[in-house]
Amino acid sequence: MLIELSEDGGRPIFINLASSILREIERGRLKPGDALPGTRVLAKSLKLHRNTVDAAYQELTMQGWLVAEPSRGTFVAHDLPEFKRASDTVPVRPQQPAAEINTTTRSSLHLSDGTPDARIMPHADLARAFRRALGAPAFLASAGYGDPRGNLALRRALASYLTDERGLVTSSNDVLVTRGSQMALFLAAGAVVEPGQMIAVEEPGYPLAWASFRAAGARVIGVPVDAQGLDVDHLAGLARREPSLKAVYLTPHHQYPTTVTLGAGRRLKLLELARRHGLAIIEDDYDQEYRFEGRPVLPIAARAEADLSTVYVGSLSKLLAPGIRIGYAVAKPAILRRMASQREAIDRQGDLPLEQALADLIDDGTLRRHARKARRIYQARRDRLAEELTREFGQAVSFTLPAGGLALWLRLDPAVSAEAWAERAAAAGLMVMPGVHFTLDAARAPEAFRIGYASLDEASLRRAVDQLARTRMPATTQARSR
Numbered sequence: 001m002l003i004e005l006s007e008d009g010g011r012p013i014f015i016n017l018a019s020s021i022l023r024e025i026e027r028g029r030l031k032p033g034d035a036l037p038g039t040r041v042l043a044k045s046l047k048l049h050r051n052t053v054d055a056a057y058q059e060l061t062m063q064g065w066l067v068a069e070p071s072r073g074t075f076v077a078h079d080l081p082e083f084k085r086a087s088d089t090v091p092v093r094p095q096q097p098a099a100e101i102n103t104t105t106r107s108s109l110h111l112s113d114g115t116p117d118a119r120i121m122p123h124a125d126l127a128r129a130f131r132r133a134l135g136a137p138a139f140l141a142s143a144g145y146g147d148p149r150g151n152l153a154l155r156r157a158l159a160s161y162l163t164d165e166r167g168l169v170t171s172s173n174d175v176l177v178t179r180g181s182q183m184a185l186f187l188a189a190g191a192v193v194e195p196g197q198m199i200a201v202e203e204p205g206y207p208l209a210w211a212s213f214r215a216a217g218a219r220v221i222g223v224p225v226d227a228q229g230l231d232v233d234h235l236a237g238l239a240r241r242e243p244s245l246k247a248v249y250l251t252p253h254h255q256y257p258t259t260v261t262l263g264a265g266r267r268l269k270l271l272e273l274a275r276r277h278g279l280a281i282i283e284d285d286y287d288q289e290y291r292f293e294g295r296p297v298l299p300i301a302a303r304a305e306a307d308l309s310t311v312y313v314g315s316l317s318k319l320l321a322p323g324i325r326i327g328y329a330v331a332k333p334a335i336l337r338r339m340a341s342q343r344e345a346i347d348r349q350g351d352l353p354l355e356q357a358l359a360d361l362i363d364d365g366t367l368r369r370h371a372r373k374a375r376r377i378y379q380a381r382r383d384r385l386a387e388e389l390t391r392e393f394g395q396a397v398s399f400t401l402p403a404g405g406l407a408l409w410l411r412l413d414p415a416v417s418a419e420a421w422a423e424r425a426a427a428a429g430l431m432v433m434p435g436v437h438f439t440l441d442a443a444r445a446p447e448a449f450r451i452g453y454a455s456l457d458e459a460s461l462r463r464a465v466d467q468l469a470r471t472r473m474p475a476t477t478q479a480r481s482r
């Protein structure tokens, strides 16, 4: 650790050194229990005599700031109050809604917007595969820069997985591996619209997608969503009126946040509309693995003819964990080339051993087995959440049991403010996301909660619903203030 010697000509040097160390303790750079550099090392780096450093340590030890442990060294005393680093107290405020961020008190409960349970992911298999990838002769021979589209083994594995499981006829040349689908959304916007042109999005919808489109220079315009998903007739009207509309972004499998599946008729209409107006379709298929009931529904991209521009975006975040940053995009070569060259400009390429490890887990069936196990567990949690909500709230709320995905859309009485309820819940330690998080205009916020059920076990879900019930607004204060 680098310690700077403060200069104060009027004082002995050992006192100057002691006050330099004290300042580092007070500003939190040295924390209780931290080891100080050995006296010989520090003396050498500060060009002092070793006895001077010794004297500074002894001074601070006498004052109780440091403790000397025989044959171990000198440490910052354990019983000091914790001085925070200035930067610790100013968190970067992510755009992701609060319920996604696991930093509140230990007793609090988070109803996420649909994150998986990282505790059940195949850690040991992934760790083994990563270790293998790191030591593989092929990696050691060429561990440098590579293809900005990603590791070839992973692009091949994804292409064959997407062909088998999702009906996309695709090859490794059509696949771009990204750091999470977030990056794929940003690159997609840059590839299919010019700055200032418009992308239509579902509203309510996914704010982080809007943020990435705006960052790519696009203008974002909302299209309403109903019980059949995106209102394609509304989009048709917009496309007729707005020549700068060049793309539409949607989550047709389980609409984010309402969870409805885009109806078959609307899918056909959308394809026809895209062809007529030359709209690119950015399809975010973020949780395709999770379909519990009914027939599987293939992506729109699997039905699109070759003359259409589609960018199909997927992620491993819902299958493994959001902290494992692997997403992907599938598109025609011309679009994919633009995306890849922009990716190269901002991030050069992905993480080769991680990508190799995941390719192995796809090829050897580990990820498919994990998906089957996760589906069983999450379906049980969905059912448990539905039971608890019905038991606790009866007719006071309504929801349609989602056919898949990792979240439920809970509709409240329109006279109840979901936002005010969420604030009360947060004050009591329960994070839940109200409809206002998912709209472009707060005045259009639905009185609803998106409740992720996958990351909590059944007992925690029960506690969360109890807490939600306890923080329900008394009838007289329920009227919407907006």
Ligand SMILES: Cc1ncc(COP(=O)(O)O)c(C=O)c1O
Binding pocket: 114, 179, 180, 181, 182, 183, 206, 251, 256, 284, 286, 314, 315, 316, 317, 322, 326, 327
């Ligand atoms: C609609 C939607 N798309 C994509 C993602 C996945 O994002 P990423 O792959 O960047 O983790 C999420 C995650 O919450 C999501 O809700």
